Amino acid sequence: MARVRSEAAGEWLHAASSATSMYGNFFYWLFREPFPIRQLGDQIVNVMLDAVSVNVVTAIVIGLIMAWTAGWNSLKFSVVNWSGAATVYLLLSEAVTMFGGLIFAAKIGTAFTVEIGSMQMSGQLDALRLMAVEPVQHIVIPRVLASVICLVFLNMLSQGAAILASMIAVRWWFDISFTIFLQHVFEVLRHPILTNSYIRSAIMAFFISINACGLGFYFNGGAVELGRTTTKSIVLNFIVVISIDCLYGVMDQLTGWSAI
């Protein structure tokens, strides 16, 4: 039992060091020629196509749940007209960004780990090195930059979809007119709530993609180990997304910078 525990600890230590090594490597190769512009374009298209449907569908479901929850609780306190404002605030400040990050980690992060891990397993990364192509530059940098760009855009799209879904839902369930709902939307948008959520999703995307690529890149073993590494990728990135969300919120509360 003790041996199993120490092996598991060793595996997690290796996973953490793999992810950490990738941060240094990423910045080392980011500023060196040639910049992989074509690969970046390809990755933006791939990531958007892979993630857009699942992120938007998740956002719609969250929009409906928030509308229902906010509406029922507002009814209890006889302030049902404010359920639109509560829904919009919850969606834009927290729910869409965080759930979007989690879904992105599950869909794109694991895909990066498996893809790069199997490239490592089949010798493709070594083949690149022998052709005088640095794999971090060719494989990792485009994926990380594409993730940062795409998750911000996905967040915008998801927010739009969630707001639309919740607007229709509160009209249908609680008879709140579109005009009142939209007034509340614009009221909430007077705060820098959107800027905050985009910065947060960019930070999440950066950490998710580097961790995922690092785990695949320094992966060692066969199919079973690749499965375990993929599980680690998703667990690690879930923890990272939730931590970033909490830390960002706390920092914002402490410094009050977003209210400036």
Added chain:
Amino acid sequence: MIRIRDLTFAFPERPVLWGLSLTIEESLTTVVVGRSGIGKSVLLKCITGLLAPQSGSITIDGEEVVGAEKKDLLRIRRKTGMLFQEGALFDSLTVFENVAFPLSYHKLYPADEIARKVQDYLELVGMADYAQAMPRELSGGMKRKVAVARAMILEPRYLLYDEPTAGLDPSSAAVVEAMIMRLQAERSITSLVVTHDIDLTRYVADRIALLEDGHIVALMPRDEAFHPGSPVYEHFIESRERIRQEKVSEVQ
């Protein structure tokens, strides 16, 4: 010429090579044979600088690989091409793009010149008809032929083969063997093949080196190697006997 002297390499958990010395002669095919897991692939990775040995020396045309700066290593690597065990083709690229990759990435020639060269090399390995196929549509033997074309397109002086027939059925293995022979005959490429395939060794080797206990224990021309009593002959017979006995005891 590739010259290896007193090479020592160890993974953290176990030593692999120690005191290994070997010279790869120009325009010949040297085959390194040995049991699975003995360190044959590690030897190739040390030669190409993908793994850093703890001590020893590897020179390619007089240039030292061990401890070389990254930029020097990239230059030295251009002299070698390597065929990986599974071919290591890029899954997202077509056969044509795979072979063109080293040239187009480094923008070494104009696009039409690259297309012509790729076509030439695909014809050389008999894969011209599959230029637009994806790697997943190819058999194991075909993948390895494409991988050889990709390894050769930078016109290396040395071609390193890592278990080129591993996992192939006999007819695909024969095709790969014939291709290695053809490249040797037509291009006089210096080749280093690591394998434990007796048929491949018989067919392509000019010289055979036996790797055991981390170093080369015998190096001899093919004709001598397959005479009863030679260490290489004993190695193959012994391996076959051991495997046969293992299988029999499994069945029992």
